[in-house]
Amino acid sequence: MDVTASAQIPRQCDEPLLDAAVRYAEERHWDVHPGTWLEAVQGGEQCSCQRPDCPAPGAHPVRADWASQATGSAVAARRLWSKTPRASILLPTGRSFDAIEVSESAGCLALARMERMTVPLGPITCTPARRMLFWVLPGGAQKMPDLVRKVGWPSAALDLIPRGEGDYVVAPPSRIGLQGSVLWARQPTMANRWLPDAEELVSALAYASGREAATSRQR
Known part of the structure; x- marks a missing residue:
């Protein structure tokens, strides 16, 4: 699929x-x-x-x-x-929101897991390079390495890229090269105007990224 x-x-x-x-x-x-x-x-x-x-x-x-x-x-x-x-x-990023970037496959796995657990989610973008960005409250990017370690994962081994102060995200419907346009995986709505804290997403994102890393090592 x-x-x-x-x-x-x-x-x-x-x-x-x-x-x-x-x-x-x-x-x-x-x-x-x-x-x-x-x-x-x-x-x-x-x-x-x-x-x-x-x-x-x-x-x-x-x-x-x-x-x-x-x-x-x-x-x-x-x-x-x-x-x-x-x-x-x-x-x-670092103003109204931060973003946590993962691979699309890990992001989809984490998203399905968070939806089952009814975790509150903010907007999520998907890039033509098959990356997903989960938007969180400002300051979340800075906390991510410590949060990942607290849930038992070595942050250096995971494909999790925090985007905070001094960085940016490319917003839909911008195009990136010949690959295509940035899309919304979850569009901004009144329901997700209040963003989650990175702490609410870290467990699912770290698990999905760690599982992907383990699968890659076994190939």
């Missing part, structure tokens, strides 16, 4: 980036910042940064001071994306 199907990822609408960025600022009060975008070049596409070896084509900050320029104003967001309508949407 395909892991994305088992996670019941909803079909995504083809929402313009400008509308999505304005909605994130207006409805969720998230800071937003326009990132790079994809440009047509000789029958293909490349990142607007023009680096042939760009690790995240069309989905990374344009400038070093991007974090200080991120805005929670819907008016400012509309103005920014009106200038660069193809720009990806970057949301700074």
Whole structure:
């Protein structure tokens, strides 16, 4: 069974980036910042940064001071994306939320486990690189290494990447290279406006990541 199907990822609408960025600022009060975008070049596409070896084509900050320029104003967001309508949407972590990144297969296993246990969940994104990001309260990323150790797992052995202050997530419907768009596994709704603490998710995420690591070692 395909892991994305088992996670019941909803079909995504083809929402313009400008509308999505304005909605994130207006409805969720998230800071937003326009990132790079994809440009047509000789029958293909490349990142607007023009680096042939760009690790995240069309989905990374344009400038070093991007974090200080991120805005929670819907008016400012509309103005920014009106200038660069193809720009990806970057949301700074460490402000309204942090994120815990895992592989898609481990994320789907953890998500199913947490749903059975009725663990409160926030928004969850799924990237075209088959990664899932679970959104948690700010400060969760910093606590993750200690939380993982407390539930009995060596943090260095797990594929868990905390994203906190100074980092960012790429928001739907931004595209990342030729792989596709970032999607919502769990869309932002009124029901998940209040985010969980990382402590509420760590057991399921560590278990799923640890199980995946053990399976990989046995191959």
